[in-house]
Amino acid sequence: MTRRLVTKFLVTAILVWSLAGHAAAQTAVQHVGSTEDFRVVVVPFYAWLTGMSGTLGVKGNQSNFDYSFADMARWVNLAATGHVEVIYQDRLGMLGEFNYAWLGDQNTKKNLTIDRQTYLALTDVAAFYRFPHVDLGDSGSRAFFDLLAGVRIWDFALHMNVNTGLGTSTGFQQATWADPIVGARALIDLPHGLLLEFRGGVGGFGVSSAFTWDAMGLLGWTFWDRKDHGDTGWLRSATVLAGYRAVGDTYDKGSGANAFKYHATLNGPVMGVAFVF
DSSP: OOHHHHHHHHHHHHHGGGGGOOOOGGGGGSOOOOOSSSSEEEEEEEEEEOOEEEEEETTTTTEEEEEOOOGGGGEEEEEEEEEEEEEETEEEEEEEEEEEEEEEEEEEEEEEEEEEEEEEEEEEEEEEOOOOOOEEEETEEEHHHEEEEEEEEEEEEEEEEEEESOOEEEEEEEEEEEEEEEEEEEEEEGGGGEEEEEEEEEEESSSSSEEEEEEEEEEEEEEEEEEHTTTTOOEEEEEEEEEEEEEEEEEEEEOGGEEEEEEEEEEEEEEEEEEEE
């Protein structure tokens, strides 16, 4: 019974953690063409309202699951995230992102009380190269193409207290792994402040995960732009975003009582607001 509860909560933890999300942070709100050398993109608010399906195994206990976002949201105690992207002369760039979530749950039945606390973090660091833009007809629309390469670090820990009325036992489970990732991004700057982004990538390659992948599509609308307001301040533009993202990962570690298995796909809508400085 205890192993099934541990597995169920780990599934919950990984899923709700993804609410911190990182899809919207890598958006096409950069309005290429500035004469300044550096541009900084910050996304202080975004969410990935994801569902999750796949298989999770902990200490020899394996469970298949298929949960919606609504099923999981009630476990979140705290979720925080941050993203910064720096671009030099519209050609070379670096992006960094940190996501954190703290989840808690307690079950009580007769003389048994199980209290679970899970702490999760995801860090992405990647470099990219941007090719010269391509004009799309006479409307002023332009397309930009990026190649990306970097690393994604996953980390989570579960702390569990079990009180039977006769005594209390404590358990701890922790897993950390890092995956190399490569990908491509297409950014399309349209008239009337509209933006499109399409991004995909693969990684793992047996270094940690056997294979990981991601795919995303975003539509953005720039509701504030410095060139339209005559403002010489730091903020260049602000854009609201909406779209859809999916990520899959296949990771195995250890065997027997020390085994950990994560074979899952996360997918759902993306929403956020991005600022360019």
